[in-house]
Amino acid sequence: MTVEQADLDxxxxxLGRTPRGILEVVSRCPSGHPNVVKTEPRLDDGTPFPTMFYLTCDRLAAEIGTLEASGLMKEMSDRLAEDAALSEAYHEAHVAYLAEREAIGHVPEIAGISAGGMPTRVKCLHVLIxxxxxxxxxxxPLGDEALELLGDWWAGNACGPVTA
Structure with a gap:
């Protein structure tokens, strides 16, 4: 996989820093800017990095931070303990995440550890989104819910759709 220099820039x-371990841009905002990158499970300096889908957009990150501050993560974690179907779907997300990361490379230090609190709790909406x-x-499922709560987060800023 090759990442274009313009995307790295x-x-x-x-981020306000040089990005590390980027394999590809996996999501873009409506204007075409990267907003999520797929990363190596081990960075160049040897550091294990469990967050395979790293959110890069500062505007989106700020919006998600507002959701986190609202107490949504605790509410979601509580629902996982009470809703068997939600818990199962979240566990399946965890398993799929691990399988995709393992296909990139095996890192023993993070084996079985996905990200965001999966599969039993919610500790980071940035990762789930x-x-x-x-x-x-x-x-x-919980990333989907949180994303829906954000609505059109890009509206009214430079991330809005490009119009000709």
Whole structure:
């Protein structure tokens, strides 16, 4: 896989630092900017990196931070304990995440560990939304829910759709 230099430059600007371990851009906002990248499970310096779908868009990250501050993660975690169907779907998201990351490379230090609290709790909506954006609706039920709550997060800023 090759990542275009323009995408690496855009991600560096979004993050405010040089990006590491990027394999590909897996989701873009309506204007075409990267908003989620797929990363190596082990960075160049040897650090294990369990977050395969890394959200890069600072605007989107800020919107997600507002959701996190609302107490939504605790509410979702509580629902996992009470709703068997939701718990099963979330577990399936965890299993699929692990299988996809393992196909990139085996990293013993993070074997069995996905991201975002999967499969038993919710600890990071950024990761869950990144998973949903990368793999589409149905990939992660709680990522899908949180993404829906965000609505048109790109509206009113430079990430709006490009019009001719």
């Amino acid at each position: 855009a991600v560096a600007e979004q 990144g998973h949903s954006l990368a793999r589409g609706a149905g990939a992660n």
